[in-house]
Amino acid sequence: MLGRMRVVLKLGTSVLTAGTDRLHRPRLVDLLRGMAAVRAAGHEVVLVSSGAVNAGWETLGFPPRDRTLAEKQLLAAVGQGRLMHLYATIAELYGLNVAQVLLTADDFRDRTRYLNARTTLDSCLLRGVLPIINENDAVATGQLRVGDNDTLSAFVANLTEADLLVILTDAAGLYTADPRTHPDATLIPVVERVTPEIWALAGGAGSHRGTGGMHTKIQAAEIATRAGTPVVVAPGDVADALPRILAGESLGTRFLAHGTRLEARKRWILAEIAAGSIMLDEGAAKAVVERGGSLLPAGIRQVEGEFERGHTIRIIAPEGREIARGLSRYHSSDLRRIQGHHSREIEGVLGYTFGPEAVHRDDLVRL
Numbered sequence: 403m404l405g406r407m408r409v410v411l412k413l414g415t416s417v418l419t420a421g422t423d424r425l426h427r428p429r430l431v432d433l434l435r436g437m438a439a440v441r442a443a444g445h446e447v448v449l450v451s452s453g454a455v456n457a458g459w460e461t462l463g464f465p466p467r468d469r470t471l472a473e474k475q476l477l478a479a480v481g482q483g484r485l486m487h488l489y490a491t492i493a494e495l496y497g498l499n500v501a502q503v504l505l506t507a508d509d510f511r512d513r514t515r516y517l518n519a520r521t522t523l524d525s526c527l528l529r530g531v532l533p534i535i536n537e538n539d540a541v542a543t544g545q546l547r548v549g550d551n552d553t554l555s556a557f558v559a560n561l562t563e564a565d566l567l568v569i570l571t572d573a574a575g576l577y578t579a580d581p582r583t584h585p586d587a588t589l590i591p592v593v594e595r596v597t598p599e600i601w602a603l604a605g606g607a608g609s610h611r612g613t614g615g616m617h618t619k620i621q622a623a624e625i626a627t628r629a630g631t632p633v634v635v636a637p638g639d640v641a642d643a644l645p646r647i648l649a650g651e652s653l654g655t656r657f658l659a660h661g662t663r664l665e666a667r668k669r670w671i672l673a674e675i676a677a678g679s680i681m682l683d684e685g686a687a688k689a690v691v692e693r694g695g696s697l698l699p700a701g702i703r704q705v706e707g708e709f710e711r712g713h714t715i716r717i718i719a720p721e722g723r724e725i726a727r728g729l730s731r732y733h734s735s736d737l738r739r740i741q742g743h744h745s746r747e748i749e750g751v752l753g754y755t756f757g758p759e760a761v762h763r764d765d766l767v768r769l
């Protein structure tokens with residue numbers, strides 16, 4: 403048994419329709435039963451679900467499947483509500499509450515929106531609510547879109563710092579060639595690195611209902627594994643796929659992570675441009691350098707520059723030497739107000755708190 407995990411599960415249209423042209427209720431029941439089972443085993447689940455356009459098509463019954471953008475947006479707007487209604491109805495049978503979170507590319511580019519989305523997803527998980535994410539197709543077009551839900555699920559895995567991303571689809575995993583056109587293709591059980599050879603295996607755009615075929619799944623695997631999250635691409639028509647994967651069974655193709663998530667996070671912090679600096683007192687500098695501890699507001703003497711929550715800042719010892727870099731948990735103006743204060747006073751000073759640390763030890767890289 404692997405430990406308790408936070409898992410992002412991505413379900414493509416091909417899985418939700420189970421080879422038919424409509425959302426397949428029995429398939430949804432199976433999938434939600436699986437999610438309830440892994441939650442009962444102590445894991446956390448974040449769902450990224452496609453299927454809105456298909457659900458809209460079922461409702462409005464537009465005959466052709468190649469549609470204009472405006473029609474597609476209409477179908478998504480109509481279908482998203484129906485999709486959520488189905489999820490909510492079935493989830494209730496398993497005692498689960500669901501929440502809808504619609505995201506677009508800007509939610510990952512803009513730091514405040516990113517942190518807000520993260521807070522909402524964290525709150526859902528804390529309260530045992532199943533968040534169901536889709537792209538906000540009704541408002542996002544062109545550059546505003548992530549564009550496909552495989553890539554979106556990798557972004558969500560980073561956002562939620564997931565331990566595993568599971569992408570269920572209508573293929574049994576990554577094959578040596580598109581199994582639709584190459585019946586002799588064989589399953590690749592493990593991919594250590596997404597190399598050009600791996601990219602070359604992805605055939606065309608996949609099923610007529612799906613968006614990106616295997617190409618976008620490989621892209622998702624590359625994004626997530628670089629950030630330290632392993633990815634499993636597995637068949638959606640196998641009973642209890644999710645519980646079996648979380649129980650350690652090898653199903654489909656596993657893409658191995660590059661190092662740990664913490665290492666990836668620290669590499670990323672070092673690659674960011676610092677937006678400001680904080681000067682420490684002797685004791686705080688010692689705690690950071692010698693003990694690798696978190697940085698508390700009590701040890702801050704001065705804050706320079708303007709920065710938002712989540713921005714990278716330089717951490718400076720009393721003699722002026724930069725000793726670390728980290729992500730600030732507070733806006734620079736808030737930090738100025740709480741510098742020198744004990745952490746238990748934060749709420750009294752600001753009226754709210756984002757936790758006792760100015761920079762948490764997991765967000766701090768010593769130089």
Ligand SMILES: Nc1ncnc2c1ncn2[C@@H]1O[C@H](COP(=O)(O)OP(=O)(O)O)[C@@H](O)[C@H]1O
Nearest residue numbers: 414415416571577579605608609612613615616
């Ligand atoms: N090397 C490959 N291995 C497996 N499947 C592949 C490969 N190349 C292309 N595909 C195609 O990708 C399809 C899955 O993508 P897609 O239809 O977009 O699904 P989803 O709706 O789950 O995103 C498979 O049905 C398969 O035909």
Ligand SMILES: N[C@@H](CCC(=O)OP(=O)(O)O)C(=O)O
Nearest residue numbers: 415452453454455550551613
């Ligand atoms: N956002 C769209 C799905 C986009 C998408 O990537 O589809 P798929 O390839 O089936 O996962 C919808 O809900 O219909």
